[in-house]
Amino acid sequence: MLLVVEQFLNGLQFGLLLFLLAAGLTLVFGIMDLVNLAHGSLYMMGAYFAATFAAWTGSFLLGALMALGATLVLGIVLEVSALRHLYGRDHLDHVLATFGLILFFNEAVRLIWGPAGLALPLPAWLTVPVPILPGIHYPAYRLAIIIVALLVALLLYLGVMRTRIGMLIRAGASNREMIGALGINIKLLYTLVFGLGAALAGLAGLMQAPILTVQIGMGENILILAFVIIVIGGIGSIRGAFLAAIFVGMIDTLGRAFLPNLLRQVLSGAAASTAAPALSSMLIYLLMAIVLVVRPEGLFPANRR
Amino acid sequence: MKGLSVSKAVTALMLAGLVLLPLYSQLSGNIFILTLFTRIIILALAAASLNLIMGFGGMMSFGHAAYLGIGGYAVGMLAQEGVGSGFIQFPVALAASAIYALVIGALSLRTRGVYFIMITLAFAQMAYYVASGLARYGGDDGLTVYNRSDFSGLINLSNRTQFYYLCLACLLGVIFLIWRIVNSRFGLVVQGLRSNEQRMQAIGFPAKRYQLVCFVISGTMCGLAGALLANNTDFVSPAVMYWTRSGDLMVMVILGGMGTLFGPVMGAVVFLLLEEFLSQITEYWALIMGPLLLLIVLFGRGGIMGLLGRAGRG
Numbered sequence: 363m364l365l366v367v368e369q370f371l372n373g374l375q376f377g378l379l380l381f382l383l384a385a386g387l388t389l390v391f392g393i394m395d396l397v398n399l400a401h402g403s404l405y406m407m408g409a410y411f412a413a414t415f416a417a418w419t420g421s422f423l424l425g426a427l428m429a430l431g432a433t434l435v436l437g438i439v440l441e442v443s444a445l446r447h448l449y450g451r452d453h454l455d456h457v458l459a460t461f462g463l464i465l466f467f468n469e470a471v472r473l474i475w476g477p478a479g480l481a482l483p484l485p486a487w488l489t490v491p492v493p494i495l496p497g498i499h500y501p502a503y504r505l506a507i508i509i510v511a512l513l514v515a516l517l518l519y520l521g522v523m524r525t526r527i528g529m530l531i532r533a534g535a536s537n538r539e540m541i542g543a544l545g546i547n548i549k550l551l552y553t554l555v556f557g558l559g560a561a562l563a564g565l566a567g568l569m570q571a572p573i574l575t576v577q578i579g580m581g582e583n584i585l586i587l588a589f590v591i592i593v594i595g596g597i598g599s600i601r602g603a604f605l606a607a608i609f610v611g612m613i614d615t616l617g618r619a620f621l622p623n624l625l626r627q628v629l630s631g632a633a634a635s636t637a638a639p640a641l642s643s644m645l646i647y648l649l650m651a652i653v654l655v656v657r658p659e660g661l662f663p664a665n666r667r
Numbered sequence: 668m669k670g671l672s673v674s675k676a677v678t679a680l681m682l683a684g685l686v687l688l689p690l691y692s693q694l695s696g697n698i699f700i701l702t703l704f705t706r707i708i709i710l711a712l713a714a715a716s717l718n719l720i721m722g723f724g725g726m727m728s729f730g731h732a733a734y735l736g737i738g739g740y741a742v743g744m745l746a747q748e749g750v751g752s753g754f755i756q757f758p759v760a761l762a763a764s765a766i767y768a769l770v771i772g773a774l775s776l777r778t779r780g781v782y783f784i785m786i787t788l789a790f791a792q793m794a795y796y797v798a799s800g801l802a803r804y805g806g807d808d809g810l811t812v813y814n815r816s817d818f819s820g821l822i823n824l825s826n827r828t829q830f831y832y833l834c835l836a837c838l839l840g841v842i843f844l845i846w847r848i849v850n851s852r853f854g855l856v857v858q859g860l861r862s863n864e865q866r867m868q869a870i871g872f873p874a875k876r877y878q879l880v881c882f883v884i885s886g887t888m889c890g891l892a893g894a895l896l897a898n899n900t901d902f903v904s905p906a907v908m909y910w911t912r913s914g915d916l917m918v919m920v921i922l923g924g925m926g927t928l929f930g931p932v933m934g935a936v937v938f939l940l941l942e943e944f945l946s947q948i949t950e951y952w953a954l955i956m957g958p959l960l961l962l963i964v965l966f967g968r969g970g971i972m973g974l975l976g977r978a979g980r981g
């Protein structure tokens with residue numbers, strides 16, 4: 363029981379983290395029609411910034427806030443200097459150009475921070491286990507991730523659905539020429555959206571940093587998970603990204619936790635322990651394959667016509 | 668109208684260079700250059716196979732490195748289990764790649780555009796994780812291939828020059844095959860689908876079936892490159908199918924010129940030589956390579972072949 367609740371919460375936490383990443387990716391794709399592979403690099407930079415700033419200031423929270431600002435600025439600089447020129451180009455061009463950016467970021471990080479990973483230690487008040495149910499404790503930090511990510515998701519929803527800027531973003535997604543013709547500064551709007559996406563990726567990275575080590579290439583594997591989420595949820599749909607992210611996070615975490623035991627009931631011990639890691643890492647891709655067979659456009663496509 | 672265009676002349680020059688390279692290596696005693704170019708030729712073969720679906724078929728696969736791994740693992744796993752004959756290893760490598768391509772293609776081709784890019788990427792990453800989980804065959808650390816494929820005296824893969832020429836022959840054979848495919852009725856249909864799928868379907872061509880066959884052919888060709896690569900490095904590991912390798916292959920195709928016969932070869936030669944050259948200047952070669960890619964995308968339309976074509980006309 364304890365294990366089930368714990369793994370369930372771990373799955374939720376991982377899923378919410380994936381949502382932060384996928385939301386930025388899907389926003390940028392939905393509105394600017396830009397495939398940004400370097401999104402994972404922004405996630406990585408968020409983690410590196412947080413580790414560095416936290417070490418400078420001696421405060422985890424202050425470091426995290428500064429890192430958030432830094433990734434926002436980095437995203438804006440990236441958009442203005444390079445990615446802006448890719449709008450309207452072929453998707454293949456996006457893939458290649460942002461692939462080049464990944465190479466650049468990985469190498470730049472190696473140059474600045476060295477090849478070894480960094481650690482981002484947690485403050486004492488975040489390491490205590492918190493009782494969530496009678497007799498069941500859960501690490502405070504993971505709980506904090508869940509709360510922060512849920513809050514951000516809510517803010518994002520309200521921001522996109524209830525504010526003027528959100529209205530412009532939605533309008534831009536459905537017809538960019540028209541809102542340009544109505545006198546909206548699209549360039550500024552695009553830069554803003556990209557910066558927002560970058561900050562979300564940075565937030566995901568810096569929150570994940572204390573759990574994993576901060577290392578080069580950390581953004582790449584998780585970026586591919588974000589792609590899977592977008593494909594499952596439907597490109598451009600924040601709601602789809604949210605549901606798919608939770609789904610994928612749960613399946614991945616629960617699969618890794620319980621599949622070995624399940625397999626052991628069916629197969630012999632040796633065969634089960636060989637097959638389990640491969641099968642549990644395949645699970646979400648199998649899920650994606652099934653979704654594709656049933657609904658090629660994703661479960662919650664953004665603009666149905 | 669000149670009889671010989673610049674791009675044709677450069678291609679011929681490059682091919683002559685590739686054929687004569689072992690001679691140069693022998694005369695100068697520079698063995699390294701032969702090893703380097705064996706690798707370049709194998710990856711050029713992989714890039715050429717990618718070009719078949721990407722350049723001619725319009726299918727942007729971002730998971731082509733998976734076949735390099737599948738072909739390589741077929742050789743490595745059979746060798747580990749005591750099957751050393753190349754007459755078994757190579758057909759198995761090709762068949763395994765074809766089956767993988769069939770399954771992945773059937774699923775991926777249900778989508779198009781950017782979805783297709785992401786899905787092929789995700790499936791290749793799945794193959795990567797599966798290989799990492801193969802504890803019996805080295806898992807993450809990879810698998811050493813102690814004996815190269817044995818072709819019972821017909822050709823000796825441990826002989827550098829013979830192996831080089833085998834790879835070159837495979838490359839030229841595959842390019843010949845691609846040339847025949849592209850100019851066949853089948854190839855014309857596939858290219859028609861790239862330009863306008865709806866219209867082709869309206870004429871009555873079963874679009875997905877044509878694309879799937881093309882996808883499988885391309886994957887099988889790349890499986891051959893994988894089997895050769897495992898023999899070249901005497902080693903196969905999940906890193907072979909890591910997604911950056913798929914990206915490298917895409918870059919080679921774009922750099923050389925998408926949808927041209929010899930473009931991918933040119934791209935592979937330039938890309939890998941540039942990588943070699945930059946990594947000799949600085950350890951941080953990707954710091955230059957990354958922005959260079961960005962610039963190529965922004966300003967270099969049509970790749971090297973496009974550039975040469977313009978030079979020929981201008």
